[in-house]
Amino acid sequence: MPAFFVTGTDTGVGKTRVSCAFIHALRQAGHARVVGMKPVAAGCDWVETGGEGGGAAGGHWLNEDVAALRTASSLRVPPVFDNPYALPDPLSPHLAAQRVGESIDLSHIEASFHALRQHADAVVVEGAGGFIVPLSMSPEWATSADLAQRLALPIVLVVGIRLGCLNHALLTQEAILSRRLRFAGWVANHVDPDMAAQDDNVATLRARLQAPLLGRLAWSPQADSAELARDLVLPTLRA
Ligand SMILES: Nc1ncnc2c1ncn2[C@@H]1O[C@H](COP(=O)(O)OP(=O)(O)O)[C@@H](O)[C@H]1O
Numbered sequence: 001m002p003a004f005f006v007t008g009t010d011t012g013v014g015k016t017r018v019s020c021a022f023i024h025a026l027r028q029a030g031h032a033r034v035v036g037m038k039p040v041a042a043g044c045d046w047v048e049t050g051g052e053g054g055g056a057a058g059g060h061w062l063n064e065d066v067a068a069l070r071t072a073s074s075l076r077v078p079p080v081f082d083n084p085y086a087l088p089d090p091l092s093p094h095l096a097a098q099r100v101g102e103s104i105d106l107s108h109i110e111a112s113f114h115a116l117r118q119h120a121d122a123v124v125v126e127g128a129g130g131f132i133v134p135l136s137m138s139p140e141w142a143t144s145a146d147l148a149q150r151l152a153l154p155i156v157l158v159v160g161i162r163l164g165c166l167n168h169a170l171l172t173q174e175a176i177l178s179r180r181l182r183f184a185g186w187v188a189n190h191v192d193p194d195m196a197a198q199d200d201n202v203a204t205l206r207a208r209l210q211a212p213l214l215g216r217l218a219w220s221p222q223a224d225s226a227e228l229a230r231d232l233v234l235p236t237l238r239a
């Protein structure tokens with residue numbers, strides 16, 4: 001079953017946009033039940049539910065990445081499967097968890113992922129922040145990279161093409177390869193319309209990254225995931 005982990009050179013580089021486009025690419029490739037997963041989301045809004053017609057009032061925390069992934073997905077699952085940690089504050093995950101007296105447990109995420117896999121034909125997992133963002137400091141030090149390793153998923157790297165991206169992309173590649181994870185591909189996302197020498201930056205990355213370029217997404221304030229999917233090639237995943 002196709003499943004991969006989307007990481008980025010930083011936060012705000014287009015992981016969600018690219019993950020949604022990959023979900024559509026998988027759907028267009030004929031996979032019926034395609035679902036996005038955001039294991040840890042930090043920064044949520046409180047959404048009121050119920051309370052009408054005499055029902056019990058309640059609500060839940062909803063993160064905008066999670067909402068976008070759900071919109072792109074063709075399978076709806078219980079929130080515990082596609083977003084086991086919805087943390088209110090927009091902080092590094094380990095700090096956002098601390099604020100609500102929680103600690104992020106990779107085993108819990110792993111259990112959710114395996115449950116999700118039972119229901120889906122393909123899963124796209126969006127990491128939080130950059131590749132080595134801390135998820136927990138105690139009882140154990142764990143990062144997003146540890147999570148990818150625990151889930152044994154190939155990595156797709158979104159490079160936000162802006163000044164500094166060569167350093168960030170090359171550092172991330174070192175982190176992926178040093179963990180012996182499969183580097184399945186990367187996407188050049190043109191997030192800065194004013195950046196100089198964009199093509200030369202992409203050419204430099206093509207020469208130095210040891211994974212195929214899966215697509216280049218142009219700068220555009222609006223995004224239609226189904227359309228963007230046509231600009232992406234799906235990564236080749238080992239069985
Ligand atoms: N190619 C692009 N052109 C213009 N804006 C973009 C592009 N890709 C992403 N963005 C915008 O940048 C912001 C961050 O993108 P997002 O996908 O949420 O990044 P991440 O998931 O890495 O934090 C969003 O407002 C998004 O609409």
Ligand SMILES: [Mg+2]
Binds near residue numbers: 016
């Ligand atoms: Mg995101």
